[in-house]
Amino acid sequence: MRSQVAIIGAGPAGLLLGQLLYKAGIDAVILEQRTPEYVLGRIRAGVLEQGTVDILDLAGVGARLHSQAMTHDGVEIGASGHRHRIAFKDLVGKVVTVYGQTEVTRDLMEARAACDAPSIYEAESVELHDISSARPWVTFVHKGVKQRLDCDFIAGCDGYHGVSRRSIPAAALSLFERIYPFGWLGVLADVPPAWDELIYADSERGFALASMRSETRVRCYVQCSLDDKVEHWSDEQFWAEFKRRVGEDVAARMTTGPSIEKSIAPLRSFVAEPMRYGQMFLAGDAAHIVPPTGAKGLNLAASDVFYLYEALSDYYRRESRAALDQYSGRALRRVWQAVRFSWWMTSLLHRFPGEDPFFGRIRGSELDYLFRSDAAQRSLAENYVGLPL
Template sequence: MRTQVAIIGAGPAGLLLGQLLHKAGIEAVILEQRTPEYVLGRIRAGVLEQGTVDILDLAGVAERLHSQALIHGGVELAANGQRLRIPLTDLAGKAVTVYGQTEVTRDLMDARAASGAPTIYEVESVELHDVTAARPGVTFVHEGSKQRLDCDFIAGCDGYHGVSRRSIPAEALSVFERSYPFGWLGVLADVPPAWDELIYADSERGFALASMRSATRVRCYVQCSLDDKVEQWSDERFWNEFQQRIGADVAARMVTGNVLEKSIAPLRSFVAEPMRYGQLFLAGDAAHIVPPTGAKGLNLAASDVFYLYESFNSYYKNGSRAALDQYSQRALRRVWQSVRFSWWMTSLLHRFPDEDPFCGRIHGSELEYLFNSSAAQRALAENYVGLPL
């Protein structure tokens, strides 16, 4: 087989890149280790920046989003018995869109199927070859048969544990990492949200986030120990803890119900640079991970893909390699801004296990400054809605 771009991974990053390339008339084959059902079953992000929505519009996959998504012009913070609404639209000129990653993936899968462009699921033993040569290739096993896909470029969109980044020699990568000493216990439940916009709550018991996926489905989180197991958290225990952290006024309005999904995720920051090695280009979680506090993971993947799409489009339309050569630097500039914001939001809203009295005072002062400074609120708003592409 031969194609112009081999895309490793059929998550939202790989599917979005495939759709953008298809609309530009650039051939791409997507290879995915898992089944379509498994990919759709991942419960992830749900807050989209306006830039991400614009990219989905460019890809022609935002029709259902525009009819079903929730538009939020603000976000709330809760701390020390106080509530603060950050009016995103007023301060930053943009809103955010609440639309689950599962739905984004479904829309992209449907568009891929309608286009007839090839996606090969359930591939095994994926290996990247000759990535520093003019004509790289990918070998894999599908339905018991070993195959080779020759290409001009490889786009590694296969996540943190994928083969793409691991195919780059260790001496060619610089890795930056920070692990946080807690996790998030999250639940998905079919109950109506008792809040109009997301609420980020700091409390003495730990952090909580009140989020949603629709007018009838909520996504809620509480900070937990990394030693905790999901089995230790009954639905009743979760809802009781969540209500104590989110605030009495919200708790009084809440309706709790059967939990559809429950999981614990560790929090970490991770960046591998550069995001290019020869003809291999990394995008999304293959190159970087951010804690979910700043709602940046999926949005960063979308901006990576947009830059990569522009680079490939320039090469195939104009014969120019300039954008390809600038891709890593261009993407990493936005990555590090988002890593910084996600780290700041995480530090601002969580109680750390080893927090001494000094850090406790700094934590309280930081919140007090934010609650009383219009400049600090504007900075939060500008970063939350997404810095310009």
């Protein structure tokens, strides 16, 4: 088997790259370890920057998004019993789009199936070979048969635990990581949201986030210990704790219901540099992880994919390697900006175990400055809606 590009991973990053390359007339085969049902079952973020929406439109998969998604002009941040709105559209002239990652993945999967482009699910024992040479190749086992895929380039879109980054020699990578001493307990429920825009709430009991996936489905979180267990939380306990943190007025008008999904996610910042080794390029979670506080994970994956698509298109159109050589530096510049913003948002809105009074005062002063300063609000808005691609 041969293809110009081998894409490892059929999450939104791999699928989006596949669709962009298909539109550009570049052959790509996608290899995915899991089943399509498993991929679609992942519960992930749902806040899209305008740049991400534009990339989805470029890939030809934006129709359902534009008919069903919600547009938000701002967010609310709660502290000390009061909420303050950060008005994105007024401050920087941009908005964000609320559309679940599951729906993005569904749109991409359907588009790929419609164009009959090859995606091989349940590809086991994937191994990358000769990635530092001009002729890389991939082996995998599918339905009990070992197969070989020869290619010009490999795109590693297979997430933090995937084979792509692990195929790079350790001496060739620099890893940067920050583990946060808490997690998020999240609940998905089919109830109408009692809020019009996302609410980030800082309280003495810890952080809470009120978000939604649609006009009939909410996704809500509370900060929890890393030692906590999902089975320790009944739905009733979760909603009671969430109401204590989000604010009395919101709590009073909320409708609660049984959870569709409940999980605890640890928070971390992680970056691997560079995002290229030989003919293999990393994109998305394979190269970087950010805490969800800044809503950057899926958006960073989309910008990585866009840069890689442009570089590969340039190579096949003009036989120029310039953009391929610039890919890692270009992507990492935006990655580190998002890592900084996500770290800042996380530090601003969470209570850290064992924090001293000085740290608490600094956080309170930072929030006070944010609420009083147009410049500070503009900076938050500029980063939240997405820096230019």
